[in-house]
Amino acid sequence: MNSLAVPTAAVSLQGVTKEFGKGESSTLVLRGVNLDVYYGEITLIVGQSGSGKTTLLSVAAGLLNATSGTVMVLGQDLAALSPKEQVLFRRKNLGFAFQQFNLLPALTACENAAVPLLAAGVNRHEAIHRASLLLDRLGMTHRYNALPSKLSGGEQQRVAFARALIHEPHLVIADEPTSSLDSQTGQLVMELLTSISFSPNRAVIIVTHDDRIFRFGNRIATMSDGIIDHITSHTITPSS
Amino acid sequence: MNFVAFKMLVGDRPKYLGLIFAIGFASFLISQQCSIFCSLMLRTTSQIRDIVDASIWVMDPATLYFDEARPLPDNKLYRVRQVPGVAWAVPLFKGTATMRTDKGNFRAITLFGLDDTSLVGAPPHMLLGRLEDLSLPDAVIIDRDGYKLLYPGEPYKIGREIEMNERRGIIVGICKISRAFNANLVGFTRYSNALDFVGQQRNNMSFVLAQPDPGLSPEVVAQRIKAKTGLMALDWNAFGWKTIWYYMKHTGIPINFGTTIIVGIIVGMVVAGQTFYIFTIENLKQFGALKAIGVTNGTLLRMILLQASIVAFIGYSIGVSMCSFFIMRTTHLPATRGFTIPWQVFVFTAIIIFSIVLLASLASLRKVLVLEPAIVFRG
Ligand SMILES: Nc1ncnc2c1ncn2[C@@H]1O[C@H](COP(=O)(O)OP(=O)(O)OP(=O)(O)O)[C@@H](O)[C@H]1O
Ligand SMILES: [Mg+2]
Numbered sequence: 001m002n003s004l005a006v007p008t009a010a011v012s013l014q015g016v017t018k019e020f021g022k023g024e025s026s027t028l029v030l031r032g033v034n035l036d037v038y039y040g041e042i043t044l045i046v047g048q049s050g051s052g053k054t055t056l057l058s059v060a061a062g063l064l065n066a067t068s069g070t071v072m073v074l075g076q077d078l079a080a081l082s083p084k085e086q087v088l089f090r091r092k093n094l095g096f097a098f099q100q101f102n103l104l105p106a107l108t109a110c111e112n113a114a115v116p117l118l119a120a121g122v123n124r125h126e127a128i129h130r131a132s133l134l135l136d137r138l139g140m141t142h143r144y145n146a147l148p149s150k151l152s153g154g155e156q157q158r159v160a161f162a163r164a165l166i167h168e169p170h171l172v173i174a175d176e177p178t179s180s181l182d183s184q185t186g187q188l189v190m191e192l193l194t195s196i197s198f199s200p201n202r203a204v205i206i207v208t209h210d211d212r213i214f215r216f217g218n219r220i221a222t223m224s225d226g227i228i229d230h231i232t233s234h235t236i237t238p239s240s
Numbered sequence: 241m242n243f244v245a246f247k248m249l250v251g252d253r254p255k256y257l258g259l260i261f262a263i264g265f266a267s268f269l270i271s272q273q274c275s276i277f278c279s280l281m282l283r284t285t286s287q288i289r290d291i292v293d294a295s296i297w298v299m300d301p302a303t304l305y306f307d308e309a310r311p312l313p314d315n316k317l318y319r320v321r322q323v324p325g326v327a328w329a330v331p332l333f334k335g336t337a338t339m340r341t342d343k344g345n346f347r348a349i350t351l352f353g354l355d356d357t358s359l360v361g362a363p364p365h366m367l368l369g370r371l372e373d374l375s376l377p378d379a380v381i382i383d384r385d386g387y388k389l390l391y392p393g394e395p396y397k398i399g400r401e402i403e404m405n406e407r408r409g410i411i412v413g414i415c416k417i418s419r420a421f422n423a424n425l426v427g428f429t430r431y432s433n434a435l436d437f438v439g440q441q442r443n444n445m446s447f448v449l450a451q452p453d454p455g456l457s458p459e460v461v462a463q464r465i466k467a468k469t470g471l472m473a474l475d476w477n478a479f480g481w482k483t484i485w486y487y488m489k490h491t492g493i494p495i496n497f498g499t500t501i502i503v504g505i506i507v508g509m510v511v512a513g514q515t516f517y518i519f520t521i522e523n524l525k526q527f528g529a530l531k532a533i534g535v536t537n538g539t540l541l542r543m544i545l546l547q548a549s550i551v552a553f554i555g556y557s558i559g560v561s562m563c564s565f566f567i568m569r570t571t572h573l574p575a576t577r578g579f580t581i582p583w584q585v586f587v588f589t590a591i592i593i594f595s596i597v598l599l600a601s602l603a604s605l606r607k608v609l610v611l612e613p614a615i616v617f618r619g
Contacts, residue, residue, distance in 0.1 A: 054617045054618075057617065058614040058617055061532070063532055063612070063613045063614040063616075063617075064612075064614050084536060084537075087531070087534050087535070087536050087537075088534065088536070089534075090532065090533070090534040091533065091534020091535070091536075092534070094534070096529075096532055096533060096616070098529070098616055098617060099617075100525075102525060102526070102528075102529040102616055104244065104247075104248060104251075104526050104529070104530075105251060105526075106247045106248050106249075106250070106251020106252065107244065107247055107248075107251070111244070111247070115244065115530070115533060116533055116534065118241055118243070118244060119241060119530070119533060119534055119535045119539070120534075124243055163533075175617045
C-alpha cells in the first residue's frame with residue numbers, strides 16, 4: 001500500500017489546450033491544463049458544467065487530439081501515435097464507462113462485458129467465461145443473459161464497469177458514471193467500482209458532479225473555465 | 241467481432257425483417273420478371289429450336305425474323321443444294337390457314353409444309369398417331385393445344401376430318417411442340433399438301449433447311465451459301481438471335497419488362513438502402529462506443545459488410561426461391577408452358593442485389609468511419 005507514498009504518474013498533461021473550430025468561431029475549451037494522475041489512485045475531476053471536464057477526459061483517453069501541450073499516457077506520448085496506433089493503444093490499455101452506459105442493446109450482459117476481449121481477438125467462449133467471472137464479483141451472477149433493456153440503471157452501469165475492467169486496463173476513465181442513477185444506487189455502484197478497480201498498476205479517472213461520491217477519490221481536481229483550478233488529495237481505503 | 245455484428249443486426253428485429261423483406265421482394269421482382277422476359281423471348285425461337293435435323297436456315301435476304309419469311313422461288317432450293325459443303329437441303333413451307341372442324345368450329349392455324357420425302361422439320365414428340373402417316377393423302381398432324389381448342393373437352397382421337405381452303409384434310413396425329421410466341425394453333429403436313437391448304441402463290445418456299453457435310457461447321461457452310469446464292473443463310477442459333485432481336489426492337493416487351501425490373505431495382509435500392517442506412521445511423525452511438533473501446537475502422541468495415549452480406553444473402557435466397565416456386569407452379573399451364581429461369585437470371589439478380597446492398601452499406605459506412613469516438617461522452 002505504499003503506492004501513495006511514491007506515486008508514479010500514469011497520465012501526465014502539460015500545458016494542454018484544446019480549441020474547437022477554426023478562426024473567429026473557434027472556442028478555446030482547455031486553456032493550458034497541467035495534471036498528473038497516479039497509479040493506484042482514483043482521481044476525481046469536478047467543476048461546473050461547461051468547464052471542460054469531458055473534453056479533458058476525451059483528450060486524456062486519446063479520443064480527441066490536444067491542440068497543443070503534451071499528453072503522456074502510461075509513458076506514451078499520444079501525439080506520436082498514428083490514428084490506428086491510438087485505437088490499438090486504447091484497446092489494450094484503457095477501459096471506459098459512460099454516463100449513458102452505452103451498452104450494445106442486442107448483446108446480453110455477459111456478451112457486453114466481453115466486447116473488449118472480443119475486439120482483441122480472444123475467442124468467444126473464453127471471453128464470455130471471463131466476463132461471467134467478473135460479473136460475479138459485481139454481484140450480477142443472476143443476470144448473465146439479460147439484455148440491457150431488461151436491466152436497471154445500476155445493473156447496466158455494473159455491466160459497463162465489467163466491460164471497462166475485463167481486459168485489465170492500466171487506465172480506467174469514467175464520465176459521470178453515477179449521474180443517471182439514484183443516489184443510493186450511485187453509492188453502491190461507486191463502492192463496487194472503487195473496490196474492484198483498485199490495483200497498484202492502474203489509475204482511475206472519474207468525472208463527476210456528484211459531491212456524495214467525492215469521498216471515493218484519492219485526489220480531487222477542480223476545473224474551472226478550462227484550467228485545473230486546484231487539487232486536493234486525501235487518503236482513503238480503496239476497498240470499503 | 242463477427243458475432244457482435246451478427247447480433248447487432250438480428251437484435252433489431254423489425255429493421256432486420258424489413259431489410260430482408262425489401263431485398264427479398266426486389267430479388268423476386270427482378271428474377272421473376274427477367275425469367276418471364278427470357279422465356280417469352282425464347283418462345284419466339286421455339287419453332288427454330290424444335291427443328292433439330294437441320295442446322296442451317298436459308299431465306300430471302302429481306303426476311304427479318306422467323307414469323308415473317310418472304311417466300312423464295314422453288315429454284316433456289318437447287319442453287320443451295322449445289323453449294324459445296326451442303327450435305328442436303330430441303331424446302332420448308334410456313335403459312336397461315338383457317339381450319340374448320342366437322343362441328344363448324346374454326347381457328348387460324350400456322351401450317352408447316354414439310355419436305356415430302358424426308359419430313360425434315362417434323363414435330364419432336366408424337367402423342368397419338370405416327371409421323372409416317374403424314375404421307376397418307378390429305379394427312380395433317382396438329383399440336384395438342386390446338387386440338388383442345390378445336391375440340392374442347394374431347395379426348396384425343398385421330399381420323400377426324402377437317403377443312404382448310406375448301407379442301408378436306410384428315411388428322412392423323414397429335415403432337416407435342418414447344419410453345420410458340422403467338423397463340424396460334426400449329427399443324428404439320430406435306431409440302432405439296434400445304435400449298436393446297438393455304439393456296440398457291442407465285443413463290444411458296446418460306447425457308448430452305450440445310451445440313452453441312454460432316455466435319456464442316458454450320459457457320460462456315462452458311463457463309464458459303466450466302467456467297468454463292470445471294471440468299472441469307474444462318475445457323476439455327478444466329479437465326480434465333482436475329483428473331484429475338486427483332487422482337488426486342490419492334491415490340492414493347494423489353495420496355496415493359498425493363499420498367500418492372502428497374503422498379504424492382506429502385507424499390508430494392510430505396511427501401512433496403514434506406515433501411516440499412518437508418519439502421520447504421522441509429523447505431524452510430526454503438527459504433528462510437530466500439531470505436532472508443534478500441535475497435536479499429538478495419539474491423540468496423542468488416543462488421544458492416546458482414547451485416548450487409550447476411551441480409552443480401554437471405555433476402556436474395558428468399559426472392560429467388562419464390563421465383564423458382566412461381567415458375568415451377570406455372571410452367572405446366574398452357575399460357576406459361578415451358579417457362580424457365582435461365583441460370584444467367586440467378587447471376588444477374590445476385591449481382592444487382594449485392595450491388596444495391598453494398599452501395600447502401602458504403603453510404604452508411606462512411607458515416608461510421610469518420611465518426612468521432614468522443615461522441616460517446618456526449619448525452
Ligand atoms: N465538439 C465540440 N465543438 C465545439 N464546442 C465544444 C465541443 N465539445 C465541447 N464543446 C464546448 O466546450 C465546452 C466544455 O464542454 P465539456 O463537455 O467539456 O464540459 P463539461 O465540463 O463536461 O460540462 P458538463 O458538466 O455539462 O458535462 C462547452 O462550452 C462546450 O459547448
Ligand atoms: Mg461533461
